[in-house]
Structures are given as C-alpha cells and as structure tokens.
Amino acid sequence: MSSAGQRARMEEFMARAGAFRESRVILVAVELGIFQTLAKGPLSAEGLARQLRLVPRAVTTVCNALVSLGWLKKKKGDAYSLPRGLRPLLDPDSPHTRVHGLLHTAYVFHSWAQLDAVARGQVDPGETRGKRRTRESNRNFILAMQELSPGREHEMAALLDLSDCSTLCDVGPGPGHYSVALAKKYPRMRFTLVDDPESLEVARDYVGRMPPAISSRFTYVPGDLLRKKKPDWGGPFDAILLSNVVHIFGEEENQAIVQRLAGMLSPRGVLIVRDFAINDEHTAPPVAALFAVNMLANTSRGGCYSERQVRAWMAGAGLSRCKTLDFPPSYLVLGYK
Numbered sequence: 001m002s003s004a005g006q007r008a009r010m011e012e013f014m015a016r017a018g019a020f021r022e023s024r025v026i027l028v029a030v031e032l033g034i035f036q037t038l039a040k041g042p043l044s045a046e047g048l049a050r051q052l053r054l055v056p057r058a059v060t061t062v063c064n065a066l067v068s069l070g071w072l073k074k075k076k077g078d079a080y081s082l083p084r085g086l087r088p089l090l091d092p093d094s095p096h097t098r099v100h101g102l103l104h105t106a107y108v109f110h111s112w113a114q115l116d117a118v119a120r121g122q123v124d125p126g127e128t129r130g131k132r133r134t135r136e137s138n139r140n141f142i143l144a145m146q147e148l149s150p151g152r153e154h155e156m157a158a159l160l161d162l163s164d165c166s167t168l169c170d171v172g173p174g175p176g177h178y179s180v181a182l183a184k185k186y187p188r189m190r191f192t193l194v195d196d197p198e199s200l201e202v203a204r205d206y207v208g209r210m211p212p213a214i215s216s217r218f219t220y221v222p223g224d225l226l227r228k229k230k231p232d233w234g235g236p237f238d239a240i241l242l243s244n245v246v247h248i249f250g251e252e253e254n255q256a257i258v259q260r261l262a263g264m265l266s267p268r269g270v271l272i273v274r275d276f277a278i279n280d281e282h283t284a285p286p287v288a289a290l291f292a293v294n295m296l297a298n299t300s301r302g303g304c305y306s307e308r309q310v311r312a313w314m315a316g317a318g319l320s321r322c323k324t325l326d327f328p329p330s331y332l333v334l335g336y337k
C-alpha cells in the first residue's frame with residue numbers, strides 16, 4: 001500500500017476512536033441551552049454567554065465548532081443562528097423537536113464516561129443513574145422514546161394483527177405512542193398504561209393531546225414490573241405489550257416478569273416482547289451490541305437478549321405457541337396463551 005493510503009487508513013483509525021468529539025460538542029450545546037436560546041433569534045457569543053451565564057471563550061469555541069459541522073450558522077460578523085433545515089429539530093417549541101431526545105442522549109453520555117469505573121466494579125450504574133434522575137431528566141427520557149424513532153409506532157401498528165383483541169396493557173409505555181398508534185388502527189380497543197407515577201404523568205399529558213375518540217379509551221395504572229406481589233392492573237388483558245423494556249433488567253428478572261405477565265393474559269391472549277435483535281452470540285449487529293453497552297453503562301443488570309432467550313422465557317411461562325415478526329433493528333416476539 002502507498003504511504004498516502006497507509007496515512008489515510010491511520011487517520012480513519014484514529015478518527016473512529018475520537019468520534020466522541022463531534023457528538024460531545026453537539027450534546028454540550030443542548031445541555032447548555034445554546035440551541036434552545038438561538039431558536040428565539042440570532043445572538044453573538046457575548047450575548048449567549050450573558051444570557052446563559054457561560055464563559056465567553058467556551059461559547060465562542062463551541063459555537064465555532066458547531067458552525068464548522070453545519071449545526072450553526074454564523075452571520076453578520078458575530079451573530080450565531082440555527083440553520084433553516086435544523087430549526088424544526090432544535091427548537092423546543094416546534095412540533096418536530098428532538099430537543100428532549102438530545103437532552104436524554106446528553107444525560108446518557110455522562111453514564112458512558114464512567115464505563116471504565118463500571119468495568120472495574122467501582123460503581124453500580126443503576127444506583128448512580130437513580131441518584132442522578134430528576135423529574136426533568138425522566139421527562140426528557142420518556143419523551144425521547146418517541147422523538148428518537150419518529151414514525152416507528154405507525155410501522156409497528158401496521159405490522160401487528162390484533163383484530164381479536166379488545167384490551168391491551170402497555171407496560172413501560174414511554175409517552176404511550178405505540179398504544180396511540182394501535183388505538184388509531186383499532187377504534188374499539190381499550191388501553192391500560194402501567195408505569196411509575198412520574199412517567200405516567202408524561203404519558204397522560206401526551207395521550208391527553210389526542211382527540212377524545214382516542215384519549216377516552218386510556219386508563220393509567222401506577223405499577224412496578226419488579227414487584228413480586230401479583231399486580232392488580234385491571235386485567236386479564238387480550239394483549240400485553242412490553243416494548244423496549246426487557247433490556248433494563250437481568251435475565252432472571254425477565255423470566256419472572258414474563259411469568260407474571262403471562263398470568264395476566266386472557267385465554268388465547270398474546271404477550272408481545274419487542275427489543276433490539278441481537279444474535280445468539282451477542283456480537284452483532286453493532287446497533288444492538290452497542291445498545292448492550294448502553295445498558296451496561298446505565299443499569300445494574302440490563303443488556304440485550306436474543307430472540308432465542310425471549311422464547312425460552314415465554315416457554316417457561318407456558319406461552320409455548322410463539323412467533324417472531326422482524327422489525328429491524330428489533331424483533332417482536334409474540335407468545336400466545
């Protein structure tokens with residue numbers, strides 16, 4: 001290989017290792033409120049620093065880097081502004097905002113920064129995350145579930161045939177967007193959302209913005225999947241949805257959860273488990289293997305689980321008739337009573 005080719009390969013090698021820089025400069029801008037402030041109008045570095053009580057040198061350097069990446073524009077000498085194409089995503093008041101998603105990603109960044117301490121057994125990430133959690137950070141997390149994969153709820157609703165079901169319990173629903181999409185498809189189905197009280201408030205707010213023909217079919221029940229006592233959530237249910245929840249817990253916890261949920265299904269009811277599709281060796285694809293690292297950094301026992309593992313939990317809970325629907329990068333495993 002030519003020396004120019006070798007140099008290019010080496011640059012690529014180091015660029016991958018240093019890829020956090022680009023991400024961090026974007027995330028710190030949202031954490032500091034730079035994008036949110038510029039959504040109201042252009043400002044100079046001094047103006048931003050004054051309004052946000054920041055160090056002018058830091059604001060100038062971060063904003064200039066964002067201009068270089070195309071995330072900000074610099075016009076009229078010193079004033080920074082949001083590029084037209086990114087404005088709907090970076091304006092917290094826009095219906096297309098991704099600001100909660102970005103704030104949640106920034107929150108998670110701090111967990112990734114302590115991965116070395118997690119690997120050395122010096123911190124329990126579940127405990128650290130619990131201590132860092134605030135009402136605001138939890139609201140960002142819940143709203144991020146919809147913002148980070150917009151439109152997925154409609155794809156999932158199109159994929160699922162629940163025409164035999166008249167009740168669905170969505171456990172750990174985030175803002176409730178998957179149930180809302182199903183409510184649009186099935187106009188007579190009734191929904192029960194189960195989550196911790198703070199998260200349920202966010203869901204109630206989100207669903208409450210839907211037309212009454214949708215929102216009037218929703219019930220909200222505070223509940224904890226880890227509570228051993230038989231939950232009283234108003235079942236039995238024809239369908240139970242557990243979407244992007246099993247990755248929070250360890251394998252034994254999930255076995256117990258699936259067992260408990262199977263006991264809440266009506267005869268011929270279906271438990272739907274959706275999560276990142278990782279292979280049996282847990283080595284591919286990268287999106288799932290990296291998500292497992294996210295769970296290592298943020299939870300005490302969580303991770304990604306293969307379809308085979310989910311089917312084994314279902315079989316152990318007496319849901320022996322199973323089928324899997326591909327929903328890349330996820331699976332939907334359906335287990336029938």
Ligand SMILES: C[S@@+](CC[C@H](N)C(=O)[O-])C[C@H]1O[C@@H](n2cnc3c(N)ncnc32)[C@H](O)[C@@H]1O
Nearest residue numbers: 145172173174195199223224225226243244245
């Ligand atoms: C990653 S979000 C998934 C949200 C949504 N289902 C989706 O697919 O986008 C995890 C959800 O599980 C909820 N959750 C976490 N631990 C829980 C527990 N022990 N009991 C009930 N819900 C829980 C969270 O509050 C959140 O709503």
